[in-house]
Amino acid sequence: DQQVKQNSPSLSVQEGRISILNCDYTNSMFDYFLWYKKYPAEGPTFLISISSIKDKNEDGRFTVFLNKSAKHLSLHIVPSQPGDSAVYFCAASADFGNEKLTFGTGTRLTIIP
Amino acid sequence: DAGVIQSPRHEVTEMGQEVTLRCKPISGHNSLFWYRQTMMRGLELLIYFNNNVPIDDSGMPEDRFSAKMPNASFSTLKIQPSEPRDSAVYFCASSFSRPRNTEAFFGQGTRLTVV
Numbered sequence: 001d002q003q004v005k006q007n008s009p010s011l012s013v014q015e016g017r018i019s020i021l022n023c024d025y026t027n028s029m030f031d032y033f034l035w036y037k038k039y040p041a042e043g044p045t046f047l048i049s050i051s052s053i054k055d056k057n058e059d060g061r062f063t064v065f066l067n068k069s070a071k072h073l074s075l076h077i078v079p080s081q082p083g084d085s086a087v088y089f090c091a092a093s094a095d096f097g098n099e100k101l102t103f104g105t106g107t108r109l110t111i112i113p
Numbered sequence: 114d115a116g117v118i119q120s121p122r123h124e125v126t127e128m129g130q131e132v133t134l135r136c137k138p139i140s141g142h143n144s145l146f147w148y149r150q151t152m153m154r155g156l157e158l159l160i161y162f163n164n165n166v167p168i169d170d171s172g173m174p175e176d177r178f179s180a181k182m183p184n185a186s187f188s189t190l191k192i193q194p195s196e197p198r199d200s201a202v203y204f205c206a207s208s209f210s211r212p213r214n215t216e217a218f219f220g221q222g223t224r225l226t227v228v
Contacts, residue, residue, distance in 0.1 A: 042221055093155075099168070
């Protein structure tokens with residue numbers, strides 16, 4: 001049973017426009033959410049996180065939104081740049097930390113120059 | 114800091130052989146995680162250790178898989194005997210989990226191919 005779901009396997013966005021990546025979860029115990037970015041032949045790298053006491057967290061071009069009632073979070077990248085082309089993983093944990101992260105299957109983002 | 118170091122980067126082995134993957138976590142981190150990435154299931158947590166003690170191994174697929182962490186700077190994931198369906202990229206990650214939470218840092222992964 002996939003507790004963290006990324007329903008879009010791929011997404012293409014024009015350079016300079018907004019990229020919106022979505023993630024849904026089913027486990028009500030999740031209280032900490034993270035986005036990781038992965039380039040080919042490299043390990044995932046941490047991008048941004050949000051705890052369930054917030055509904056928005058911003059870091060430069062990256063903003064994560066959390067809708068607890070809908071069990072949905074999204075990552076906004078504005079403006080999108082070619083270097084943003086990567087696979088993005090949504091992850092969740094149940095202890096306000098990062099032990100036992102449950103990952104989604106990832107969304108491949110391609111930024112078109 | 115060199116980050117999380119995994120070896121080997123690539124491993125090709127024949128079905129039935131024993132495979133050992135190695136990981137050196139970031140110095141000072143007290144949690145270590147082994148993940149497996151496949152196309153179908155994405156990133157799955159296999160096992161994690163806290164202060165060298167296995168906390169949750171519910172993700173380990175079956176008895177052919179075993180993991181050890183003899184000290185704070187080294188961990189192994191062993192598959193014996195290996196099967197073609199074990200082919201995947203295996204990641205090790207580490208973090209400092211208590212009392213100050215940090216995000217998990219991943220190694221570059223070991224791509225395992227079992228033929």
